[in-house]
Amino acid sequence: MRGAKRRSNLDVQRLLRPDFIGARNDNIKTFTSFELVYLDSKSKATIVEIKMIRDALEASVIEGEDRLDAMVEQVYASDLMSDVLAFGRPNSILLTGLATQQAVISAHMAEFKGVVFIRGKKPKDGSEKFARDNHLVLLSTELDMYDACLRIDSAKRRMYPETKTSSVGQKTEEMLLSHEFSIQGNDFTNAGMVSTEVKSILKKIGLDPKLIRRVAISTYEGEMNVVMHAQRAKVNLWVTPKLIEVTIEDEGKGIPDVELAMQEGFTTATEEMRAMGFGSGMGLPNIKKNSDELEIKSEVGKGTILQMRFFI
Amino acid sequence: MTTQDLIEKIGLKPLSKFEHRKVNGVFVSDMLSDVMASAKSGNLWLTVQTHKSIVPAANLVDVSAILITGGKEVPQETVDLASKYSIAILSTELPTFELVGKLYGLGLGSK
Numbered sequence: 001m002r003g004a005k006r007r008s009n010l011d012v013q014r015l016l017r018p019d020f021i022g023a024r025n026d027n028i029k030t031f032t033s034f035e036l037v038y039l040d041s042k043s044k045a046t047i048v049e050i051k052m053i054r055d056a057l058e059a060s061v062i063e064g065e066d067r068l069d070a071m072v073e074q075v076y077a078s079d080l081m082s083d084v085l086a087f088g089r090p091n092s093i094l095l096t097g098l099a100t101q102q103a104v105i106s107a108h109m110a111e112f113k114g115v116v117f118i119r120g121k122k123p124k125d126g127s128e129k130f131a132r133d134n135h136l137v138l139l140s141t142e143l144d145m146y147d148a149c150l151r152i153d154s155a156k157r158r159m160y161p162e163t164k165t166s167s168v169g170q171k172t173e174e175m176l177l178s179h180e181f182s183i184q185g186n187d188f189t190n191a192g193m194v195s196t197e198v199k200s201i202l203k204k205i206g207l208d209p210k211l212i213r214r215v216a217i218s219t220y221e222g223e224m225n226v227v228m229h230a231q232r233a234k235v236n237l238w239v240t241p242k243l244i245e246v247t248i249e250d251e252g253k254g255i256p257d258v259e260l261a262m263q264e265g266f267t268t269a270t271e272e273m274r275a276m277g278f279g280s281g282m283g284l285p286n287i288k289k290n291s292d293e294l295e296i297k298s299e300v301g302k303g304t305i306l307q308m309r310f311f312i
Numbered sequence: 313m314t315t316q317d318l319i320e321k322i323g324l325k326p327l328s329k330f331e332h333r334k335v336n337g338v339f340v341s342d343m344l345s346d347v348m349a350s351a352k353s354g355n356l357w358l359t360v361q362t363h364k365s366i367v368p369a370a371n372l373v374d375v376s377a378i379l380i381t382g383g384k385e386v387p388q389e390t391v392d393l394a395s396k397y398s399i400a401i402l403s404t405e406l407p408t409f410e411l412v413g414k415l416y417g418l419g420l421g422s423k
Contacts, residue, residue, distance in 0.1 A: 189389075192368025196397070199372060209353075216372040217348050224344070277361045282345035289349070 048072060048159070049177055050114055050137050053093060056155035057141035057148055059116060063128050064137030069177070070113045071204060077149055081106040088112060093137075095148055099123045101130060108134050118145050176205070181235040183226045185252065188276065191227045194235055195220035198246070205239065207312065214290040215244055215310050221283040222248040222306050228273055229253060230303065244310040254300040262288065313420060315377050315400055318356070322414050324379065324402040327386055328394035335376045338420050340408060344369050351375060356415070358408055362386045367393045376400065381408045 051068040053075070054061065061068070074092040078084055081102055084094060090111035096103050099121035107115045108130070114137030117123070122140050131138045141148055159175070179201060181194045199216040219235070226233040230252025238245040255261050262284050269279020288294050293309035316332040318324060336354035341347055342361050351357060353374040359366065362384055370378050377400035380386055386401060394401045404411060 189364055191365050192372070196368045196371055213353070213372070213374065220348060220368065220372050221345065276363055276365065277342050277344045277359075278365075280343040280345040282343075282349050286345060286349050 048156070050093060050139075052155060052159070053116065053152055054139055056151045057116065057139070057143055059139040059141040062117075062122055062138035062140055063131040064114060064135075067114075067135060067137050070137060072113050075149070075152055076110075076112070077145060084110055084112075095145065095152075097121065097145060099127075101125045101127045103127075104130050104136060104138070108136060113137060114139065116141055116148070118143060118148055176239045176241060177201070177237075178239070179237045181237070183223055183233045183235060183248075183250075185226060185229075185231040185233070185250075187227060191224060192220060194223050198235075198237055201237065202239075202244070207244075211244075211310060211312065215246065215308075218287045218290045218308050218310075219246050219248075221286045222246070222308070224278060225283055225304075225306075226250045226252070228269055228278060233303075242312055244312065246308045246310075248306040249303070250305075251303045254302055254304055255296070255298040256300050258296050258298060313418065315356075315402070318377075318415075318418075319402065321418060322404070322411070324404050326400065327380075327403055328391050328399060328401040330377070330395070330398045330400035332400075333376045335420065337422050338412070338415050339375070339422070340412060347373055347375075356420070358411060360384050360408070362390055364390050364393055366390065367397060367399055370394075370399050371397050377402050379404060379411070381406060381411055 049069050049071060053059070053072070054068060072091055072093045074089055075095055076084060076088045076092050077095040079096055079098050081098065084106045088094070088110035092110070092112045094103065094107040094112050094115045095118065096115060097118050099117045100123055104115055104123070104127045116139040118141055120140060120142045127138065143151060181197065183194055184190065195216050198219050199212060202212045202215060223235070226248060230250035233248050233250035236245075236247045260266055263281070264285045265281040267279040267281035273279045287306070287308060291308040292311050295307040296304065298304040313335045314332050315335060318335060319326060334354060335356050337352060337356070338358065339347065339351040339355040340358040341351075342359050344361070344365065347357060347369050351373045354376045356377055356379055357370060357375040358379045358381055360380065360382055362380055366378055367390060378394070379402045381404055383403070383405040386403060391401060406414075
């Protein structure tokens, strides 16, 4: 799909140049679309999950409960479907009072991710089925057009404050997305599935493939350590415009000597595990090599917490 | 050199469903952390490990294909998981040493 291609910095610059936005406005009397992009000091465009829009509008989900983590870059507010087709961009969400299948089809043609119906409207025709078949999210909010736009805009401002002094530690201000996973100890059948999921999520945002690879490898090694040496673990993935953080907190036997564990070649893997190709003693060293910051806290008999940070 | 070329030139057997891609070099190892540490994107990974965990490892390191040598049988579970993520699993009766000789002869290095 056209919109799914990762934007190069050149594309981003073109999107955000004032004359580019101005040129589009010359063709229409009123400014009916606004960007959910945030310019940080490096001029990178950012995007939000549909979940954030649902929460901001207190909207009900008509269709697509399982697709609320889809990312959108723009909200297009309009009741004129030919405008949507002419000016809408891929990976947007449509905000409209036209509660018919026509709106849903137009959004689909323009490669939007979903439609929000205002004033509590819900389409009565085959819209739901069409949305389901074409993987679109349908939401309905009680708010009218003006209030809905305001709510989304202020929610966006809370997430990306105009002042660029946000520090790396303020996760709640800048959070782009946050996911939680769990790993079962000794479950070699599913070992690696969490890191695979993390990779898919980061790929969807369109981050640099080399960065994704470093995060994926680190998460994988952390995941394998849980499977091999712990009972269970909780994994948290946080992404902000500046930083990716992966934390793995496990319940297990813990690490008696962290410095020793960090040595290449040192392993406490069993013969069985080694027969499967694990336990070469490269796990923690691999994580150290691939991450920008690594913190290990461990208590023997209780468990281990691994905090890995990757700067974007 | 693509995975398609190798399959034809050496006579490898594709087991999973995948898309052909360019092969950059060869990596030989049966230790997964080794692969995570040193295999490069696009490498052809030679191994005798056939359990499911080779699939996420291959996926995360982005190898062009996993080649199981020595005629080792690959469980359907592993093949199905590989097909799900479009990871190529190829199979050969030849032992690793001979395979490496053939690949080297075709001009593939370790990069």
